[in-house]
Amino acid sequence: MFESFNPTPRILMGPGPSNVSPRVLGALSRPTIGHLDPQFIGLMDEIKQLLQYAFNTENTFTIALSAPGSAGMEACVVNLIEPNDKVIVCINGVFGTRLKENIERVGAQAIIVEDKWGDPVTLDKVEGAFKANPTVKALAFVHAETSTGARSDAKTLCQLAKKYNALSIVDAVTSLGGSELKVDEWGIDAIYSGSQKCLSCVPGISPISFSDKAVEVLKSRKSKVQSWFLDQSLVMNYWSGEGKRSYHHTAPINSLYALHESLLMLKQEGLENAWQRHHNLHLALKSGLEKLNIEFLVDEPHRLPQLNSVLIPNGIDDNTVRTALLSKYNLEIGAGLGQLAGKTWRIGLMGSTANEQNVALLIAALQDVLS
Amino acid sequence: MFESFNPTPRILMGPGPSNVSPRVLGALSRPTIGHLDPQFIGLMDEIKQLLQYAFNTENTFTIALSAPGSAGMEACVVNLIEPNDKVIVCINGVFGTRLKENIERVGAQAIIVEDKWGDPVTLDKVEGAFKANPTVKALAFVHAETSTGARSDAKTLCQLAKKYNALSIVDAVTSLGGSELKVDEWGIDAIYSGSQKCLSCVPGISPISFSDKAVEVLKSRKSKVQSWFLDQSLVMNYWSGEGKRSYHHTAPINSLYALHESLLMLKQEGLENAWQRHHNLHLALKSGLEKLNIEFLVDEPHRLPQLNSVLIPNGIDDNTVRTALLSKYNLEIGAGLGQLAGKTWRIGLMGSTANEQNVALLIAALQDVLS
Structure with a gap:
């Protein structure tokens, strides 16, 4: 009845946990x-x-x-x-x-x-x-x-x-x-x-x-x-x-x-280099999201590079999109929390998750799922 | 300066953690x-x-x-x-x-x-x-x-x-x-x-x-x-x-x-079987300790099979023995705690640690170190 647990690996682009190397x-x-x-x-x-x-x-x-x-x-x-x-x-x-x-x-x-x-x-x-x-x-x-x-x-x-x-x-x-x-x-x-x-x-x-x-x-x-x-x-x-x-x-x-x-x-990476990497990947994500007409919750000067809250586009169902990303692409993004539930998604670019590959995949997957 | 941590494996016969399989x-x-x-x-x-x-x-x-x-x-x-x-x-x-x-x-x-x-x-x-x-x-x-x-x-x-x-x-x-x-x-x-x-x-x-x-x-x-x-x-x-x-x-x-x-x-082992295994190994340990004239702290009817407190023999230095077991045999036993510090050792036979091999090794190692 019970078996060893062998999870399907995911790409973790929610608010944490991030991918563990x-x-x-x-x-x-x-x-x-x-x-x-x-x-x-x-x-x-x-x-x-x-x-x-x-x-x-x-x-x-x-x-x-x-x-x-x-x-x-x-x-x-x-x-x-x-x-x-x-x-x-x-x-x-x-x-x-x-x-x-x-x-x-x-x-x-x-x-x-x-x-x-x-x-x-x-x-x-x-x-x-x-x-x-x-x-x-x-x-x-x-x-x-x-x-x-x-x-x-x-x-x-x-x-x-x-x-x-x-x-x-x-x-x-x-x-x-x-x-x-x-x-x-x-x-x-x-x-x-x-x-x-x-x-x-x-x-x-x-x-x-x-x-x-x-x-x-x-x-x-x-x-x-x-x-x-x-x-x-x-x-x-x-x-x-x-x-x-x-x-x-x-x-x-x-x-x-x-x-x-x-x-x-x-x-080994260097703390400042890690901060810079998170910043750079945030800019890449932002550029991709703009092409999909997805807007940020937070005004630009106050945005965290590692945690990107974006507004769910009008007419789009929160759960349908997150479920599709998870089932088709094994890609997790986060739901809104508290008063933002159903209104925002939270896209994490944290630690090992923060790389070009993941940003490109997320943009491609979102484009597919939203179309 | 810092390197990845690669611990020397130990046999854990203290009060926990026990060996993880x-x-x-x-x-x-x-x-x-x-x-x-x-x-x-x-x-x-x-x-x-x-x-x-x-x-x-x-x-x-x-x-x-x-x-x-x-x-x-x-x-x-x-x-x-x-x-x-x-x-x-x-x-x-x-x-x-x-x-x-x-x-x-x-x-x-x-x-x-x-x-x-x-x-x-x-x-x-x-x-x-x-x-x-x-x-x-x-x-x-x-x-x-x-x-x-x-x-x-x-x-x-x-x-x-x-x-x-x-x-x-x-x-x-x-x-x-x-x-x-x-x-x-x-x-x-x-x-x-x-x-x-x-x-x-x-x-x-x-x-x-x-x-x-x-x-x-x-x-x-x-x-x-x-x-x-x-x-x-x-x-x-x-x-x-x-x-x-x-x-x-x-x-x-x-x-x-x-x-x-x-x-x-x-x-998979079965709960009662696991209890029985701990009990059996405790008896094997007891028999070995008796040959070394090492006595238990607790009266027989109240002894836990998985945690054996024994009295440190007269004239034996607590720390010297535990250090020797650790350095020569990679074998850890526990010190006494609180008012029993320096007076007892705590020998754990818990979970994966509780097997014949470990009991035999401990008795042999103790015999060597105490002689």
Whole structure:
């Protein structure tokens, strides 16, 4: 009745996961060793260094959380925010909404700055919220909204947070490895990402990094972190590289082999080169979509190269097209999410997916399916 | 400076991870597809059914949580327990202590029933705690204490919980697939396990199952679950198999390929056969250890076949022996944990690790290293 699972391979041009290269899948399937094995401790140390490279940071506390990006988001919130704290949270898509939900579940007060889905966060509104609320502990926002494809100005937002003496908490799930991101230069205090977007690793891991200031805030909390699993004051000792690691949980060993390999590939390509590749492929995609008269949701200056939200043409059925792409071409694009469901498609050009071959195929396949 | 990671293979005879078979590693490295792909939805449905088989349950809510066993523990606690609830928690090792920590971080009151590390939970003490506390919401205990190798009488403990109208929350991280476990027959309300013990899958996944009564308790909560990521009322809709799944997070796709394969292997062997194999290998190990005059920590009737805590012989240095086993034989055994550190070794015979070859090698290697 049950058989081994042998999936038909797909070309993954949705909002993640992106295609995982044979090289990363090869690393993934190397023999499992113990998580306290000296070999594995060495691997964890290298992952920390490679993540520092990818994040553009020297933050000591830079690790790979043993759970997906959603848990990375929650980890940043529950470790840095305490009950009754005030947090400004910017909502311009699904993931800003999720940040608010996390903040409220801590018992903190979320001060909402709202923008239209598809627009970036409006800087003036954020400054207004800071002026109206003098005791804000943190500003939380999404750098690259995966639900809309809009990029917000993370650098200026973090400057605003600093100006008003607040921490910055940044969602970089879709930006890490795909477009400019400079944790130290921009002064980001807490950042989380996902393994399955522009790093093109398997899903299930969330790279996170805390500034020294954020670590200080964590260490001087009045109350315990409400989550034991996500308590980074404990996780920190599991990832500390000086031979005095203390057991916390069992790391997802093989997934970390894969993350190491995908980060190594990023380093070998060069971070700036990877950003440029995503940008170039976005331009190629844009040119192809224009010929099909397909329009973008997001205004040009705010578009993410790696996540392209486009408007479903009038008279075209969302599901029919996506099903046809999948069944005829083994090609996956993403549906709209939340209030954009049925109105947009999300075309991902992330990590290993971002190459000329895939862009050409998508344009040809769309042309066929839409005709 | 950085290179691809190619670990020296080890024989994993510690407390987990256990050895992952080539068959499971093969499944793990199949091409990543989307988590909303119809193929993947079919896989999730099969995983639910295979987990029901492994747990001996017909519970509708039986899923694989996208994080390690520690998160499975936390999921059971935060979903079923609310602030100010009273929970009896049995502590006879590290993981009972962790349960208490989770209960207290919810803002609930932990009523502690303590036993010596290496002993099973004393049933009379639990009944005494119920009698002394008439409004207890749940009883939480560890079926198979991974830190000591002691098995508690889960069946009778769950009967006690039922008698006093309390939910039972059971840690089966080390028991699932390795020794008798009958969720429905024993009346377990909430159970969590790990992928990397007797299932011999890669680490990072926690199988969990809730009885209908537990689901009812979750659905009639007064307050929101404090963790968004672990809120099973949301996760439930992600795992629902009737074509109306709603997005929650991105599942660890490749790890679920591996879990499916390992569960399939368990079903092909037969659950009772797997329990018998663990038992037989434990007897072979015991016989070998007796010849080396190595004694068990746990009294014979309460020993877990899959996790054997033994006393480090007088005059023998813990670390020297484990290091020698690892460097000369590529063989890992576990150190003692918590108050047993330096006093015990933990010898795992879990899942794929549990075969005659490994037992023979361990005895020979120990004989060499100890001589």
